[in-house]
Amino acid sequence: MASAAARGALLSPQMRWAVGGWTFFIAENLILSENRTYIIEQIGDQAYHLCYGGLSTIAMGTVAYGYVKKVRFSEPLLWGLTSPVPPLARVVSFATLSLGTFLLSQVPPKVQIPVEVTQGGGTPRVQSENEVPVATPEQKGFSLQVRCPFDFTDNKDPSGPVHGIERITRHPGLWSFGLMGMGVAMLTPSVPQRAWLAMPAFVALIGGAHTDSRFRRGLGGELPEEYDNATSNIPFRAIVNGSQGNVLDVARDMADEIKPLNAAIAIGLSGLVVLRRGRGMKLPVR
Template sequence: MSLLIVTCALFVGSHLILSHPLREPLAGRMGERAFQIVYSVVAIATLVMVVQAWRSMPPEPPLWAVDDPLWALASLIVLVASILFMGSLVGNPALPAPGAAATAQRAPRGVFAITRHPMMWGFALWALAHALVMPTPAQLVLSATIAFLALVGAAGQDVKKAKQMGDAWRHWTARTSYLPFARQFGGAAPWGDTIPRGHALWGGIVVWLIATWAHGALGYIAAGIWRWI
């Protein structure tokens, strides 16, 4: 457990440090391409360390009973996470693309009307679902690590993008929310805007079906609808 906690701390710490305080000085000195290579190597190496530490944990008894209703809830959460993730791949000004500033001027619709960080919240929801149905200390540490990195990273991304994109990003943040559905509950935006677009909805369903099928096919616990088919 100590090794798992240390490797998780390295994984999160290296991501946050390289993504924010060290990004500009290192990228300026090394060049953007070289920095991306270093960043990717560090990310992969620390992730492998986390996975190896997690796999080396001895069997642990679950902290609570997991029944079919809890599995159904977790499966629904993963479906929502998949829709958020697929929706985040199109029309996302947070992604490094040449037209990001122009994209930020568009009216937020679909998953971006829910939150301006649909990808990060998708990761956090994925982590929550796994914690619900695999309630062991090791899995809770791993899920907490992923959720923390996603949500703290999203907050840091707001600061970084404001520096990089200036008024374009500030205009985007003024019409979107960090917390899901915050603008709808506050009466600042209509609920109809949050209906996922086709690529998010159908793409998310396909990803969910494939991912949950693969969960059982690869030798892990059967997940999603495949538990009952």
């Protein structure tokens, strides 16, 4: 009885809409990108990009329509829509949502406190060419410096093959999207809605692996062997298996390379989302 109900739920129209649009999106991207060279030879570069963009737009339109009209708040439900989210679901949600927002936070410029306290208020006074610089009492004190809240300098070491969040995954954009979807999914009682929110993680898993495969073969890009060996598509895999060296050393290096204030803001916002949604959903008044 229970297995029949489970099969019925998985094969319901709501689940088909939840998974179907994303599956179409993944499939058309795989097919068109894998056969990119052949299709361009047949119809030309401009027609290829028109076809690619058109099918992707249709696929994403299907994804959006399915969510708004068929999937949102649909049954079966794991708990009541207005009931608190189970503790374990909150923990998993916070972990995945924090990792996703952390990856996303490292893309913009580094956020920094716009006011800095420095010691010394100016250049020491020099009266002659041979005189040793002498700081005045005012210059020995502290002063405030106002700076831009965004640091646009790039402190990436060009001599190293891997840096910052590339140590976690070589596709941070895809995985930030997928992990944030998983984080929100854990706070959602609707099974079809959970499936819809989890599908971007499959986009990252399958799409990232296919991109790597194409680039290794020189189709549409390149993936140098040194960089390929030192990084991974699946988050943390290259760190855990030792491809980048000792795990503790890698963790220390990454801590020096990331944008800490960006990360703190991202994780803080994730916590607020979990706290707010964890109390239960407020249904719209109809």
